[in-house]
Amino acid sequence: MTLGDLQALLNDSRQNAAKLESLKQTVEAQARLIEELKRSNGNSSRSSESDLSGLKSRIDEQGRGLAALQSQVGDLKRSSGSNASSNDLSSLKNDISNTRSDLNALKSTVSTLSTLSNRVK
Template sequence: MRSFSKISAVVSTTALIAALVLPASAMAVELSSSSPSYGDKVSLIHNDYGKTVVIKSDISIDELQKMRDTLKDQSQQIEELKRSGGSSSSSSGRELDELKNKVKEQDRELETLGRQVEDLKRNSGSSSNSNSSEISNLKQKVNDQDRAMDQLKRTVEDLSRKVK
């Protein structure tokens, strides 16, 4: 309600200025000490072909109040978006770094498994049956690692698009 009194002070001041500006013969404005109501219209000083007149606008006091409240709400939402936008991008950046590190680690593991497969192929002379099952197991691990790596790459790409 406090802001309503500020608006009524502006309206009263406008009416007072209008009363002072208008010549005495054109004084049709009566000043009152009563409080304005929400349906009241804001008065304006208007130049009508060289003649200064007070006119009633189409803007009511309650519309001014609604506009002010809307601006206040929008300002708060913008500030909230600024705060949340900054924190989400930094957390996404951290997640992205963690995923990149996991991909690098899995690349190293894949290289190690690949070398082990090559060593097993070279040493597969007499014990080919047991090596064959080990090779199958290693191939399965490599395939699993490949799938996991593909999934991580897709996740990194998705997060990269979100960060942009």
């Protein structure tokens, strides 16, 4: 080996060390970005869970309200005379029934979203 060969090896070694340092910095930057993404997804996920929970509570509350209305309509229908027509009461009862069906469909959708949200984690 000559002095020129040694200098060439030394230069190659320095270049390789510089490339390694550059790659190390890239990996560290990517690791930081991954951690930020994890934190961001965690916060977003917690927020989504909170939103879904709140939505479920409101749906349950509306369901209870609809049940109470349906009961009142039934009572009114039984005791109705000349004050309210049977057709009006039947129409109102159908509206409540349709709203209940829509509410159940929404509840199912929220449940599906909750399940999908848990799978994404």
